[in-house]
């Protein structure tokens with residue numbers, strides 16, 4: 722049995738300037754230190770806006786904090802005439818371990834399709850970044866096709882192009898649960914995360930499926946995290962709104978201490 726270290730990832734979206742990002746990371750570090758949090762037990766990652774990443778990097782490195790960080794997107798290209806885009810090479814140089822790819826807000830606001838998500842995933846891998854590949858269904862998809870068909874289809878398209886030994890994280894984020902306060906039930910999350918793991922097994926093999934972390938995202942809070950983490954195929958969470966409040970995010974990170982009624 723492979724031991725998958727849980728990952729709690731804070732997707733800050735377009736929040737916090739670089740000064741606030743420094744204050745946030747420092748306060749998170751003190752809070753978790755006071756609580757005797759073990760980074761070996763639960764990995765913590767933050768995903769600041771691009772303009773904050775250098776500040777987050779220097780804060781983490783200067784204080785030797787055990788947080789990972791990453792970008793919220795990257796270009797499928799390495800360099801060149803792509804105004805406004807950011808290369809995976811630049812993110813890697815800044816010490817990013819991860820990059821979020823295919824978040825539903827990018828799919829919606831920037832019309833990103835599975836082909837572009839695949840190209841971005843390949844770019845991430847090329848530059849040594851671990852892609853956090855986001856998939857999920859809308860409420861219309863849910864009604865028409867059920868919970869797993871669309872996310873499974875999205876993931877299958879990307880996986881088909883990846884090397885068998887690709888180091889990836891998958892995030893199941895039902896679009897209807899994001900920012901709505903209406904999280905999926907733990908049973909729903911488990912059902913889809915298990916289906917996603919089965920596709921990883923089918924395309925990349927059993928070892929990859931056993932080693933890959935599959936996260937749930939969508940209205941995760943300190944009051945519901947433990948019930949998700951109790952599910953066998955849920956290996957962590959991608960947290961949006963609740964990752965902007967230090968106390969709340971620190972409580973989410975400490976889910977192993979929660980007592981579930």
Ligand code: PGA
Nearest residue numbers: 899900939940960961962
């Ligand atoms: P939320 O966002 O936690 O605010 O629902 C999750 C996400 O979009 O990653």
